[in-house]
Amino acid sequence: MKQITSDSLTARFLRGLATSPEGIAIRVEDDTVTYAKAHALALEWAGALLAIPNGPPRAVSVLAGRTVESYLGILACLYAGVPVVPLLADFPSERIGHMLEAADVSALIVDAQGAAVLPELPSLVHDRKLTVLAPWVDGEIEGPFDVVEVDPRAALSEPYATAEPGDVAYVLFTSGSTGRPKGVRLTHANMHHYFTLMDAWYDFTAADVFSQAANLNWDSAVSDLWCAWGAGATLVSVPPHAYRNIPAFVARHGITVWFSAPSVIALVRKTGHLTPGSMPTLRWTYFGGEALQCRDTDDWQRAAPDSAVINVYGPTEMTITTHRHTWSPERSPALGVNGVVPLGCLHDGHAELLFDEQGEPSETEGELWLAGPQLSDGYLDPADGAGKYLERDGRTWYRTGDRVRRIASGELIYLGRVDSQVQVQGYRVELAEIEHALRTCSAVKDAVVVGVQVAGSTELFAFYLGQDVPARELAGQLGRKLPQQMIPRHYRLLDRFPLNVNKKIDRLALTARAAELRAALGGPLVVGEPGGGGGAP
Secondary structure (H helix, E strand, O other), X not given: OOOOOOOOHHHHHHHHHHHOOOOXXXXXXXXXXXXXXXXXXXXXXXXXXXXXXXXXXXXXXXEEOOOHHXXXXXHHHHHOOOOEEEEEOOOOHHHHHHHHHHOXXXXXXXXXXXXXXXXXXXXXXXXXXXXXXXXXXXXXXXXXXXXXXXXXXXXXXXXXXXXXXXOEEEEEEEOOOOOOOEEEEEEHHHHXXXXXXXXXXXXXXXXXXXXXXXXXXXXXXXXXXXXXXXXOOEEEEOOHHHHHOHHHHHHHHOOOEEEEOOHHXXXXXXXXXXXXXXXXXXXXXXXXXXXXXXXXXXHHHHHOOOOEEEEEEOOHHHOOOOEEEEOOXXXXXXHOEOOEOOOEEEOOOOEEEEEOOOOOEEOXXXXXXXXXXXXXXXXXXXXXXXOOEEEEOOEEEEEEEEEXXXXXXXXXXXXXXXXXXXXXXXXXXXXXHHHHHHHOOOOEXXXXXXXXXXXXXXEEEEEEEEOOOOHHHXXXXXXXXXXXHHOOOEEEEOOXXXXXXXXXXXXXXXHHHHHHHHHXXXXXXXXXXXXXXXXXX
C-alpha cells in the first residue's frame, strides 16, 4: 500500500482525526459520529469496495439523501482511492442514470432513500453491471445488482493512498446546454491548492462548528466538509426546517462558520429573524453562487457582528472559489456596481484575463478567463469543453462566461453573464437545458426561458409556443426531468417569439416583458428552503 501523501483529501481527515479523535465529525439532526468512529466505519466500507469480486470500482457514486451515510460514503470512497460522485437520491431517475453512465460509475453506496431509487436504474444504465453497498439499509435491495456486504474483518488497516496528486478525487456535475449535465473532474492536486490557501487565510480549529447548507453534490459543500475535517471541527448539516429560524439554529449548535448562497439572507429577513446581534457565535461567513447585494451583506453583518463576511467567487471548473472580497461597511459599497458586492482579488498562484465583446484583451472590462493550479481536469465528455477550455500563451484557460470589471484596487466586480446561464438560489442553471426539457413536453413546440431579478434572487420565466395548458401541468412534466430549482415559476403562451434585427429570438425583449409581467404580479419573492430539493446539476 502506497504512503498517503500530504496533498490528498484523505490526509486532511487523518489530520482532523489526530487533532480531535473523540470530537464530533458529523452531525445530521440528532445523529452524530465522532472522528474515530467515522474513520473506523470508512475503513470497513472501503474494504468492502476494494473486495468487490470483479475488481475495485472505477468510480463510486454516493446516492443518498441528507444522512450520516452520505458523509461516511464520501470518506470511504477516498479511503478506497477511487473517485467519488455525489448524487442526490431525489434527482429524476433518468438524470441519475445519465450521470452514472457519464462518470463510468460501477459501484454505489446508498442509504434508504438511495435504495428506493435503485429499481428504476437498470433500464437507464445500459450495458453496465452495478455493485451496491448499502451498509445500514434494512430489507432486500431490489434489482439485478451485485450487493456487497460490509465485513469488519475485511476492513482496511489504513486508507489506500491514491497514486498521484493528479488522480481524480471528485466528479461534480454542472448544468449543460445540450439537455444533459456536464461532469467536472476535480483532482487531489486541485483540492490541495484550494485548501492550502484556506488553511493559510483562516484560523479554523477543532473548536469551530461548520454549517453545511449546500447539498453534497455542490462544490461549496466540498469546501465545508474538508475545511471542517482538516481542522478536527464539527460539521452540522442544515435541514430544511432550520430555515424557519436560522439564527436559532446557529445558536443551538454554536455554529461559528457559515457558507451558503446569498438568497438565505432574504429568507432570514422574511422570517423576521435577521435582527442585530442575533448570530453572535459566527466568526466567519462566506456567501457564493450568485450576486451578493450590499444591503443584504450589511444586514447579515449587523446580525453577526463578530463575523467576517466574505463574498467568494469561482466556477466549479476552477475548484470551488478563485476570488474573495471581505465586506467592509465603509469601503465595499463604494466599490460595488448596482448594489452588488465586489468579487474581490484572485487567489494566489492563478492568472486572469479579460476579453471584450470583440474578443480582444482588455485591462478593464470583459469576459473573465482563468488559469492556474485549481483548473479542473476537464469534463467527462471532452466535447463539452469545446470553447470553454482554451489554450493561450502556453497554458490552459477556462472561459467563465462571466462579464466583470477590474477596478483600481485590482479587484473584480461582477456585471452579469455573457451567455444564458443564471444563478437560482446559488445554483448555476443553464437556461438552454430548461428550454430543451420544455420542448419535450407534449404541448410545447418551442420555448425560451429567461431569468428575472426579484428581491436579490432570480425567478425563471418560460415563454412557449404550442397549446395553452395549465402552468401546473407543465411544471409537473418538468419535475420528472429536472431538479426543483430549474423549474420555472411562471409560464406564458405566445403566438410567436420577438425577433431582433438579425432575425434571432430577442431574449432581451422577452426578459423585459417577463420583468413587466412579474412586476404586475406584485408581492415579495418567496424563496424556497435551500437544501430541500435538487442540487447543482
